[in-house]
């Protein structure tokens with residue numbers, strides 16, 4: 001297990017006014033190179049006792065300085081974010097030999113934006129959102145299947161509404177680090193940090 005990084009490619013952040021532009025193009029490139037879930041990212045949150053918790057979610061929204069994901073608003077991650085809105089994020093695409101790390105502050109997504117995304121989801125995913133008390137104990141798989149069937153019947157012949165317990169979080173990005181794997185462990189790293197106006201740019205030793 002001693003991987004030789006071939007070449008993640010030269011690293012350059014061409015437009016400091018748009019620090020997340022490179023993230024967007026790396027997600028696209030990972031997709032083109034065959035990544036099944038190029039928008040998968042690990043997010044870490046902190047709970048009351050100071051312990052951190054990480055899990056994968058999907059990047060499903062992005063603008064110049066924010067990224068967003070969707071989830072159950074009663075889940076552990078949502079409760080943790082409501083208590084402490086600091087969040088860190090990491091992407092890794094082995095196909096590209098590239099990593100992106102972000103840090104920032106999360107806030108709940110406005111309802112109209114949640115509705116817009118909900119309306120794009122397959123019906124069965126919408127039903128599943130109603131059926132899951134995410135992060136709570138489940139007695140059996142049958143219980144979940146029964147709930148799914150219940151909501152399928154309940155919403156038969158009508159649009160599935162957005163459950164009150166389902167929504168999203170927007171992360172206002174305060175720092176972003178791009179990493180590209182290079183031969184001989186001489187990897188490239190560029191750290192961008194948000195200032196009062198604009199972004200600071202520096203290279204880091206690998």
Ligand SMILES: Cc1cc2nc3c(=O)[nH]c(=O)nc-3n(C[C@H](O)[C@H](O)[C@H](O)COP(=O)(O)O)c2cc1C
Pocket residue numbers: 037040053054055056057058059069070071072075076077078134135
């Ligand atoms: C590739 C991948 C993508 C996932 N995407 C999401 C997502 O977008 N939203 C979500 O709530 N959970 C997603 N999950 C499940 C979470 O990792 C996690 O199990 C769940 O959200 C409960 O986390 P919590 O108990 O820390 O709140 C995903 C899991 C994987 C493996």
